[in-house]
Amino acid sequence: MKSAILVSGALLCFSPPAQAAQPAPHRYARIVLTGDLDSRRTTDLFLDTLRRLDSLLPGVILIELNGNRARDDLLFEAIGAVRRTQTPLAVSLDDPADRTVGPGQLAFALSAAHASISPRVRIERDPGDVLESLNPDIEDWSIVRLDLRHAVEPVAERRGFPASWIESLVAPRAAMRLVEDGEGRLRLEEADADTGATPAPVITRDERGWTCSLDARDAARLYGIALNRTTRPFLRSLGLRGRPIETVTIDSGLIGAHERCRLLVRQIRVAIGLADAALDVRHARRGGASLLPRDYHAAADKAGGYIAECRSAIAEIDRLTTAYPEVLSMEPPPDAETPTEIGGPTRPRPEAWRDAVRDAERRLASLDRRVAGYRRR
Known part of the structure; x- marks a missing residue:
């Protein structure tokens, strides 16, 4: 038994080291x-x-x-x-x-x-x-x-x-043309080089930039x-x-996030208009009768649904622009790039996006106060 243990120990001592993982x-x-x-x-x-x-x-x-x-x-x-x-x-x-x-x-x-x-x-x-x-x-x-x-x-x-x-693919510095040598091989050379070859335009520049x-x-x-x-x-x-x-x-997902945020701003504006219309309770009058508390409560409930939709949309905009802050540098919602004054410059795009959301939040706060007043009736 002792020799067996010694042999086993010897085998353990002289076994090769573990191999590193190989591809x-x-x-x-x-x-x-x-x-x-x-x-x-x-x-x-x-x-x-x-x-x-x-x-x-x-x-x-x-x-x-x-x-x-x-x-x-x-x-x-x-x-x-x-x-x-x-x-x-x-x-x-x-x-x-x-x-x-x-x-x-x-x-x-x-x-x-x-x-x-x-x-x-x-x-x-x-x-x-x-x-x-x-x-x-x-x-x-x-x-x-x-x-x-x-x-x-x-x-x-x-x-x-x-x-x-x-370099011409990622950061061009000169117009380049594609030419073929006598052995059928292609090469790029600057377009103003005089080699007598017929150029095929590959990299060009105009007033708009590189193509x-x-x-x-x-x-x-x-x-x-x-x-x-x-x-x-x-x-x-x-x-x-x-x-x-x-x-x-x-x-x-950037393009999709941008399109989604623009759509959400439009939906918020529509929903705010619907909430405002829902709080106009004059249509609820029955003949010459006075409005009842339940008329105000019903209007508050209807407007509250639109307000909740707006807040959910604002939260989604916040999530998307946190994930893709580049959205704030892309085309803002319609009517968001209005001049700061007549004939003046348009707002920077990040500011235009933030102003669109802030404007919605201000209008929602006003609607919240009206809804709260209706519920107290």
Whole structure:
């Protein structure tokens, strides 16, 4: 028995140390980011999800993007997160709905280990796609654009093309054209360069701002990324099959939150009008008879229902603007951007939103007093 214990002890002493967890090469996790990279909430959720899936040690994390716009400060954070992720990332760009993805989304895909684009989409940017107004805390966006250029320089070096090719996607400094050399290779060059080639405009600028327009097939040739109609052949090319170990879908909710808040303000205004009308009890008179207490109570109950609806709507606006503070920098409710004086400037958008809610609260307070008076009759 003693020798058995000694042998057992020896085995324990000389057994190899526990191995660190290793990635499973044929497993993959999946993130579907639907919509633009336009809000702090969406970006934080995306980055938190990326960190959590990275900790599961899959072989690859597949990220599917279909957005058209990306706010520069948030894109900078997202590209930085790629460098901090241990798991290789594979990014697929596709949008069957409008067949368009943004240049920021393409830049993010290029920063990943593997990138694919659907042949049915175009890379498009319109001057109206600039989202700087959504973060009024940043005073100098030129610094953000400079940081973004520095963030993508290593991407260009790793992929073997000039840094200006990817800088032009996220922070262009010059108009660029697409040209083909004698061997059928594409390259980007400044539009004012004199090479004798017939230019195809890709990056242009007018009085409104920068515009980008690039076909998916040209993007694949130019940047050396895969061209796949769906994610299935893309995954097969990476040696991945079957279902992901986990799929997380993240919807960019900013546009929906903005539309909902505008609708709620309109509904509040209508409900306040209905509550005011409900308190007009003159219609309750029967011939020449005087109004009875029950007439006032009934009017108070009806108005109270509308008032409760308004307060519920104001609470929802507060929840949505807390989750998406960017809403306060977007188009305010109708009639909220009226001049502060005749011929004067319009109010800043955050102030216009707050004034719309404050005005509703003042009118509701007045209605509350009238309802309380009716109930005392």
